[in-house]
Amino acid sequence: MSDRAIRLLLADDQALVRGALSALLGLEPDLEVVAEVGAGDQVVPAALEHHPDVALLDVEMPGMDGIAATAALRASVPDVRVLIVTTFGRPGYLRRAMQAGASGFVVKDTPAAQLADAVRRVHAGLRVVDPALATDSLVAGESPLTARETEVLQAARDGSSVAAIAAKLFLSEGTVRNHLSSAIGKTGATNRAEAVLTADGNGWL
Amino acid sequence: MSDRAIRLLLADDQALVRGALSALLGLEPDLEVVAEVGAGDQVVPAALEHHPDVALLDVEMPGMDGIAATAALRASVPDVRVLIVTTFGRPGYLRRAMQAGASGFVVKDTPAAQLADAVRRVHAGLRVVDPALATDSLVAGESPLTARETEVLQAARDGSSVAAIAAKLFLSEGTVRNHLSSAIGKTGATNRAEAVLTADGNGWL
DNA sequence: AAGAACGCATGACAACTGTCACGGGCGAGT
DNA sequence: ACTCGCCCGTGACAGTTGTCATGCGTTCTT
Numbered sequence: 001m002s003d004r005a006i007r008l009l010l011a012d013d014q015a016l017v018r019g020a021l022s023a024l025l026g027l028e029p030d031l032e033v034v035a036e037v038g039a040g041d042q043v044v045p046a047a048l049e050h051h052p053d054v055a056l057l058d059v060e061m062p063g064m065d066g067i068a069a070t071a072a073l074r075a076s077v078p079d080v081r082v083l084i085v086t087t088f089g090r091p092g093y094l095r096r097a098m099q100a101g102a103s104g105f106v107v108k109d110t111p112a113a114q115l116a117d118a119v120r121r122v123h124a125g126l127r128v129v130d131p132a133l134a135t136d137s138l139v140a141g142e143s144p145l146t147a148r149e150t151e152v153l154q155a156a157r158d159g160s161s162v163a164a165i166a167a168k169l170f171l172s173e174g175t176v177r178n179h180l181s182s183a184i185g186k187t188g189a190t191n192r193a194e195a196v197l198t199a200d201g202n203g204w205l
Numbered sequence: 206m207s208d209r210a211i212r213l214l215l216a217d218d219q220a221l222v223r224g225a226l227s228a229l230l231g232l233e234p235d236l237e238v239v240a241e242v243g244a245g246d247q248v249v250p251a252a253l254e255h256h257p258d259v260a261l262l263d264v265e266m267p268g269m270d271g272i273a274a275t276a277a278l279r280a281s282v283p284d285v286r287v288l289i290v291t292t293f294g295r296p297g298y299l300r301r302a303m304q305a306g307a308s309g310f311v312v313k314d315t316p317a318a319q320l321a322d323a324v325r326r327v328h329a330g331l332r333v334v335d336p337a338l339a340t341d342s343l344v345a346g347e348s349p350l351t352a353r354e355t356e357v358l359q360a361a362r363d364g365s366s367v368a369a370i371a372a373k374l375f376l377s378e379g380t381v382r383n384h385l386s387s388a389i390g391k392t393g394a395t396n397r398a399e400a401v402l403t404a405d406g407n408g409w410l
Numbered sequence: 411a412a413g414a415a416c417g418c419a420t421g422a423c424a425a426c427t428g429t430c431a432c433g434g435g436c437g438a439g440t
Numbered sequence: 441a442c443t444c445g446c447c448c449g450t451g452a453c454a455g456t457t458g459t460c461a462t463g464c465g466t467t468c469t470t
Contacts, residue, residue: 366456386458397458
C-alpha cells in the first residue's frame with residue numbers, strides 16, 4: 001500500500017491556510033495534495049473527480065460544515081478516510097465528527113510536524129484523536145438539549161428577543177420562553193446569553 | 206537591498222497554521238523564516254534575537270494581541286516592518302493595527318499565492334491593505350464607544366448580569382445600566398447581546 | 411471663564427425575561 | 441393500555457433590563 005503517494009483532499013474556507021497546509025504537506029515525499037476546496041459542498045464533487053485517499057476537512061466552512069461533509073463523503077465515496085482539522089476543540093464537534101464517520105480529529109494548535117503522521121495513520125486505517133480533547137468529550141458528554149431547545153438557542157445567538165425568536169420559529173412567546181428556560185437550566189446557566197455561550201462552547205449548536 | 210533573503214518572524218497561536226505558513230513561505234527562495242512564536246509577548250524577544258526584516262502577526266493571540274505586539278515591536282525594534290495576517294477582517298482591527306504602526310493587513314482568506322508578494326511589498330516599504338476591508342473600515346469608522354462603555358460591554362460579553370458587571374468594575378448597577386444603554390444606542394442595537402455582537406464584529410472590543 | 415464630553419450616581423417607569431404550575435397532544439417503548 | 445419524554449400553549453409572578461430625567465464632579469478645549 002505504500003509504493004504510491006497518499007492522495008489528499010484539503011477543505012478549509014481560509015484560502016491562505018489551505019494553501020499553507022498544502023505547502024506543508026507537499027514537503028512530505030509520500031503525500032500529494034490532489035485537490036483543494038473552500039466550501040463544504042465542494043468536497044464530494046472534488047472527491048469524485050480526484051479520488052483522494054484521505055480528506056482533511058475543517059469544521060467551520062460555508063455551504064456545508066465539515067461534519068455534514070464527512071457524512072456526505074462517507075456515504076458517496078466510502079473509500080476516502082476523513083481527518084478533521086479544526087480550530088475549535090469543541091467536545092461536541094469531536095463526538096459528532098466521529099459519529100459521522102471521521103477517522104481522526106486534530107486541533108489546529110497541534111505541532112505542524114505531527115500533521116503528516118496523523119495523515120499517515122488515518123490512511124493506515126487507524127484512528128487519530130487528540131487525547132486531551134477526548135477526555136473533555138467524555139466529561140462534557142452528549143448534548144442534553146432537545147431538538148427544539150437547540151433550535152431556539154441557535155435563534156437566540158444573535159441577540160434576538162423572545163418575540164423575534166417566536167416569530168422566526170412560528171411559536172408562541174411563552175413556548176419560546178419555556179424552551180429557553182429549560183435550556184438555561186440544562187446548561188447550568190443563569191441567563192440566555194450564558195446558555196448560548198456554554199452550549200456553543202461545547203459544540204451543541 | 207535584495208541580494209539577501211528577507212528574514213521573517215511568524216507569530217500565530219495555532220501551531221499548525223504557523224508551521225504551514227512557514228512551509229508556504231519557505232518555498233520562496235527570497236524568503237527565510239528565522240523565528241516562530243505562539244504568543245504575543247514572545248514577539249519582541251524573538252525579534253531582538255533573530256533580527257527579522259518583516260514580522261507576520263496574527264491579531265488573536267494569547268498573552269498580548271497582535272495589535273499590542275505591533276506597537277511594542279515598533280517601539281523597541283523600529284526597523285522591523287509588520288504585516289498583520291488575521292482571520293477576522295474586523296474594520297476596527299485594521300484601523301488600530303495601522304495606528305499601531307503596521308505596514309500591511311491581510312485576511313486569511315486571501316489566496317496563498319499573494320502572501321509572498323505582500324511580504325515583499327511590505328519589506329520594500331509599501332503598504333498592503335485588503336481593498337474590500339479598507340472601504341469597510343471607512344464606513345464603519347472608529348469606535349463611537351467611550352472607554353467605560355467599552356469596558357462595560359467587554360464585561361458583558363460572557364453573559365454577566367448587570368449586578369455581576371457592577372461588582373467586577375466597582376460601579377453602581379444604575380451606572381452600568383446607563384453605560385450599557387448608551388452603548389446599545391450607539392451600536393444601533395436594541396439589546397445588550399446585540400450590542401456586544403456588533404461592537405465585537407467591528408473590532409471595537 | 412464657559413461649554414462640552416465624560417464618568418458616576420439616583421430614582422422611577424415600562425418592557426422584557428426567567429420561572430413555575432398547569433394543561434393538552436403526539437410518538438416510542440414497556 | 442400505559443408511561444415517558446418531548447412539543448406546544450396559557451397565565452401569572454418576580455426579577456432583570458433598558459430608558460429617561462436629573463444631578464454633581466472632573467477634565468479638556470475654546
